[in-house]
Amino acid sequence: MQLNPRQRYRLLRKLARHRSFRIGFIIIAIMVLAALLAPIIAQYDPIAMRIRFRFRPPQAAFPFGTDQFGRDVFSRVVYGARLSLWIGLATALISGLIGAFLGVLSAQYRKFDALLMRVMDALMAVPAILLAIGLTAALGPHTSSVIIALSVAYIPRTARIVRGSALVTRELEFIEAARVAGASGLRIMLRHLLPNAMGPLLVQSTFVFAYAILAEAALSFLGVGPSPPTPSWGNIISEGRDHSVQAWWIMLFPGIAISLATLGMNLLGDGLRDVLDPRLKVET
Amino acid sequence: MLRGVIYRLLQAIPVVVIFAVLVFMLLQLLPGDPAVAIAGSEATPEAIDRIRTQLGLDRPLLEQLLSWFNRLAHGDFGKSLILNQSVVSAVVERLPVTLSLAFLSLMITLPAGISLGVLAAYWRNTWLDSFVMVTALLGVSMPSFWLGILSVILFSVTLGWLPPAGYVPITQGLWPWFSALIQPAVVLALFQIGFLARITRSAMLDVLDQDFIRTARAKGVDEWHTITKHAFRNTLIPVVTVTGIIISLLIGGSVVVEQVFALPGIGRLIVQGILARDYPLVQGTMLIFGFSFVMINVLVDIVYMLVDPRVRFG
Numbered sequence: 064m065q066l067n068p069r070q071r072y073r074l075l076r077k078l079a080r081h082r083s084f085r086i087g088f089i090i091i092a093i094m095v096l097a098a099l100l101a102p103i104i105a106q107y108d109p110i111a112m113r114i115r116f117r118f119r120p121p122q123a124a125f126p127f128g129t130d131q132f133g134r135d136v137f138s139r140v141v142y143g144a145r146l147s148l149w150i151g152l153a154t155a156l157i158s159g160l161i162g163a164f165l166g167v168l169s170a171q172y173r174k175f176d177a178l179l180m181r182v183m184d185a186l187m188a189v190p191a192i193l194l195a196i197g198l199t200a201a202l203g204p205h206t207s208s209v210i211i212a213l214s215v216a217y218i219p220r221t222a223r224i225v226r227g228s229a230l231v232t233r234e235l236e237f238i239e240a241a242r243v244a245g246a247s248g249l250r251i252m253l254r255h256l257l258p259n260a261m262g263p264l265l266v267q268s269t270f271v272f273a274y275a276i277l278a279e280a281a282l283s284f285l286g287v288g289p290s291p292p293t294p295s296w297g298n299i300i301s302e303g304r305d306h307s308v309q310a311w312w313i314m315l316f317p318g319i320a321i322s323l324a325t326l327g328m329n330l331l332g333d334g335l336r337d338v339l340d341p342r343l344k345v346e347t
Numbered sequence: 348m349l350r351g352v353i354y355r356l357l358q359a360i361p362v363v364v365i366f367a368v369l370v371f372m373l374l375q376l377l378p379g380d381p382a383v384a385i386a387g388s389e390a391t392p393e394a395i396d397r398i399r400t401q402l403g404l405d406r407p408l409l410e411q412l413l414s415w416f417n418r419l420a421h422g423d424f425g426k427s428l429i430l431n432q433s434v435v436s437a438v439v440e441r442l443p444v445t446l447s448l449a450f451l452s453l454m455i456t457l458p459a460g461i462s463l464g465v466l467a468a469y470w471r472n473t474w475l476d477s478f479v480m481v482t483a484l485l486g487v488s489m490p491s492f493w494l495g496i497l498s499v500i501l502f503s504v505t506l507g508w509l510p511p512a513g514y515v516p517i518t519q520g521l522w523p524w525f526s527a528l529i530q531p532a533v534v535l536a537l538f539q540i541g542f543l544a545r546i547t548r549s550a551m552l553d554v555l556d557q558d559f560i561r562t563a564r565a566k567g568v569d570e571w572h573t574i575t576k577h578a579f580r581n582t583l584i585p586v587v588t589v590t591g592i593i594i595s596l597l598i599g600g601s602v603v604v605e606q607v608f609a610l611p612g613i614g615r616l617i618v619q620g621i622l623a624r625d626y627p628l629v630q631g632t633m634l635i636f637g638f639s640f641v642m643i644n645v646l647v648d649i650v651y652m653l654v655d656p657r658v659r660f661g
Contacts, residue, residue: 181361181362181365182365184362184365185362185363185365185366185369185637186366186369188362188363188366188636188637188640188641189366189595189633189636189637189640190595190596190598190599190602190636190640191599192599192600192602192603193598193599193602193636196602196617196618196621197373197617197621197629197633198373200621200624200629201373201374201376202376277488277490280490280492280493281490281491281492281603284490284603284606285602285603285606285618286618286622287618287621287622297490300492300493304496307496307500308500308504311500314493314496314497315497317493318489318490318493318497321489321490321493322485322488322489322490322493325488325489325490326484326485326488329484329487329488330484333484
């Protein structure tokens, strides 16, 4: 969206007043802060095993209790936040950048569009999580594999959104004016199509972030994500599952963390969408 | 109309072909030698060579691709290494489980999601609207596997009302089948319901704002008929397009839920294949999934064409 400074200011003010956005923003801000300050907040090494302290319920020394190896669950959850938020951010950024690039390219060059959209449809032929599982399996249980896999799963959806917006922009008269004035395809794409697609792109990216958090948790729960002992919310739950009756805290807190993080991002996305354009479509 | 259907089917063919190529490429993505990756790190050189010839990895890439397509055309989706049976038969064995789960889940999702969305839209900005929307938001934010575990702790371990895991075929009785599936089905449905409710509400709001609704009311049509006959039918149109996505999310979610509830379905098969590095199994299953989804999406588009007279391609 090409906005002059005053319009931008008005938009930001509207955003700041939007209740969902505010709540989401606060939640995410707290989590990001906690993740960044992890070495300071976490009192214990998340990987160090201290069998003497196994299965302690939540108490002053261990706010979220300890697990079967005596590891402090709170520290693990905080470090897990680092991982999950990082994966969410990386996925949203990568899929956003590549998706925007492909979407704008598709809208501008019809021949490329025909080919690309078929490939995108093929990638969307399976549910995102299945594609991610397959790719992570091929690439190995590393953080980078998860990021790549989730990005690949979400690039087609983002590209579709950007393409949709760019196609609409292309029909506007000023594009024809620009072309007549001699603007090259590249210039049209960069100066006109892309800025106008920023709104839908931003909204889609926040929802991609939210979904990536959930997907990463599911992947690590299944055992195809970052492997133990690296704490990830998903694998903390998976490890704590066998003890879920007597040591319910191992499993409860990471789950709450996942839900809060996803909820926060969803609220942010809702707020953005309401402010930018209530009728925006989101692809999942 | 028929032309539209044919056009839609033709559109699906290149997608299916490209998808098959992508799945074929999956094996090539493996870092290093695929044969070594499959055989495992302790395998002898003879074992590795055996796998290499068995999977035809020693032949040139193009030849592999062509023989791949040739096999697919004959319905050969490969043979599982760990299960020692064809991928097709492994999938067929597990199909009833996943289908039962998906069916039950869909039967819960559709009525719940649509009615919640409609209610929220009709009574917009009241406490009901807020309540429904907050619940929907929570539904799409909570991880299904976590909810599944919590549900098992509550309903199976603590209360003992429902079995904690496992599948009971319907031949052994309706209630056993139902009681084993209801927990996973509900857990799976929660995300879908939230998603569907939000979309339905948004669609319904759009419809309610339209002039023809105002006309109907002004004409004197009673409120019930205005809503059910005019508003609701038009709301269903965008909802139908979303159904394909819902089914996709459902099957994707079942992968995780089957794992939590130990249901021997296709989702669990894929995960087992991946963890055991049984790549032929993974490839074959992904292909079957992909084909099924493309077909499902074509069907959804056809239903959409039937429902909305304005959309008749070609």
